Amino acid sequence: MEQDTCHSLKIQHIPDMSFQKIKSIAKNFCRNLPEYVRDELYEQLERGCDLITTEPQLQQYIYSFGNMHEAKLNLAFDNVPKEIFDYKDIAVIDYGCGQAMATMVLADYFKENNYNIENIKSINLIEPSFRVLERAELYAYCLYPQTTKIKTINKFMDDLTKEDLYQEHSLVIHLFSNILDVESFSLEQLADTIKESKYQSELFICVGPYFGEFSERQERFDYFSELLGYKTIFSQYYLKGEWQNNWSCSAKILSNIRPNIEFETLSVSGKIKGFRSGSLTHFEKTGKFYIRAVVEDTNEYGEVKEDIVFLGWKEGARRPQIGDRVQKTRWKSLDDGREGIAYTALCLSEILDETPIERE
Numbered sequence: 001m002e003q004d005t006c007h008s009l010k011i012q013h014i015p016d017m018s019f020q021k022i023k024s025i026a027k028n029f030c031r032n033l034p035e036y037v038r039d040e041l042y043e044q045l046e047r048g049c050d051l052i053t054t055e056p057q058l059q060q061y062i063y064s065f066g067n068m069h070e071a072k073l074n075l076a077f078d079n080v081p082k083e084i085f086d087y088k089d090i091a092v093i094d095y096g097c098g099q100a101m102a103t104m105v106l107a108d109y110f111k112e113n114n115y116n117i118e119n120i121k122s123i124n125l126i127e128p129s130f131r132v133l134e135r136a137e138l139y140a141y142c143l144y145p146q147t148t149k150i151k152t153i154n155k156f157m158d159d160l161t162k163e164d165l166y167q168e169h170s171l172v173i174h175l176f177s178n179i180l181d182v183e184s185f186s187l188e189q190l191a192d193t194i195k196e197s198k199y200q201s202e203l204f205i206c207v208g209p210y211f212g213e214f215s216e217r218q219e220r221f222d223y224f225s226e227l228l229g230y231k232t233i234f235s236q237y238y239l240k241g242e243w244q245n246n247w248s249c250s251a252k253i254l255s256n257i258r259p260n261i262e263f264e265t266l267s268v269s270g271k272i273k274g275f276r277s278g279s280l281t282h283f284e285k286t287g288k289f290y291i292r293a294v295v296e297d298t299n300e301y302g303e304v305k306e307d308i309v310f311l312g313w314k315e316g317a318r319r320p321q322i323g324d325r326v327q328k329t330r331w332k333s334l335d336d337g338r339e340g341i342a343y344t345a346l347c348l349s350e351i352l353d354e355t356p357i358e359r360e
């Protein structure tokens with residue numbers, strides 16, 4: 001762990017440490033530099049793809065990207081089925097952790113939302129830059145209780161073994177923050193190593209930029225979830241301009257845990273209009289909030305709740321599957337002022353009135 005530096009001394013003596021406080025220290029440092037020095041530091045970071053080697057770069061990284069990464073992580077955390085964070089025996093693995101931003105935002109999230117942070121029994125930080133990793137360890141040490149065991153793994157992803165990833169805890173939360181698009185490691189190899197570890201219950205939280213449908217870096221993001229083969233329980237993509245502060249965003253949650261939530265299952269029949277084909281397709285039986293029905297037409301997927309329907313999927317994006325979480329959006333018709341709720345799997349929605357849905 002980083003020791004005997006001014007920064008470590010300072011950090012260890014600030015009460016109630018949080019990522020918010022770490023961001024504000026970085027902001028004070030960077031704002032006091034001449035603008036041309038800040039610009040130079042920013043360029044050195046090359047948007048976070050190269051290994052960080054100097055202390056000013058560490059501060060600049062948090063100053064430049066802290067708010068954005070935090071917002072994406074919080075978007076994902078907000079969509080984790082709530083009972084999962086109540087597991088009593090959680091291990092966290094933060095891959096390509098950098099300064100452990102994802103681990104820190106998770107700590108803030110637990111505290112702000114009244115989850116018991118002592119449920120997190122171990123933090124595992126994986127990062128090839130030793131300098132960055134020892135700072136990550138310092139931060140994790142200051143944000144997590146003494147009961148949380150912190151382990152560092154100073155390795156490139158391709159060098160990870162299943163022994164590195166071994167966990168004895170009942171739930172493993174895998175954090176992939178702004179790392180899946182880094183092209184310097186093999187996704188196949190990583191997915192195999194994770195699968196060999198045979199965890200009982202797992203949750204994967206993956207966030208990063210959104211590069212657009214046909215970008216190779218975006219494909220890595222989606223390919224990884226295919227390799228793992230777990231159910232997607234949340235998936236959201238935003239192009240720049242569609243979300244906060246002109247940031248793009250990819251956020252995805254995968255899991256092998258069956259959420260212990262009571263869904264009201266409606267027995268329904270009716271018609272949906274396919275987003276792509278525009279044709280009407282008969283459907284029956286679906287559920288609430290999670291897609292339970294896949295309509296026969298292979299391009300069309302459906303979700304129904306009470307009197308409102310529907311959605312399509314974005315071409316080029318992974319197709320919605322049974323079990324996907326859908327997003328709830330309010331709509332209002334500009335034509336006749338009708339209002340309602342639409343459920344969207346991947347950004348695009350289409351509202352239909354169509355056939356009334358009958359409850360059994």
Ligand SMILES: C[S@@+](CC[C@H](N)C(=O)[O-])C[C@H]1O[C@@H](n2cnc3c(N)ncnc32)[C@H](O)[C@@H]1O
Binds near residue numbers: 051132
């Ligand atoms: C964009 S940063 C993301 C850091 C952190 N996860 C976050 O959200 O702030 C990418 C990180 O991946 C690390 N990295 C780069 N190549 C890697 C590799 N082949 N294996 C593991 N980590 C790598 C870098 O050192 C850097 O810390």
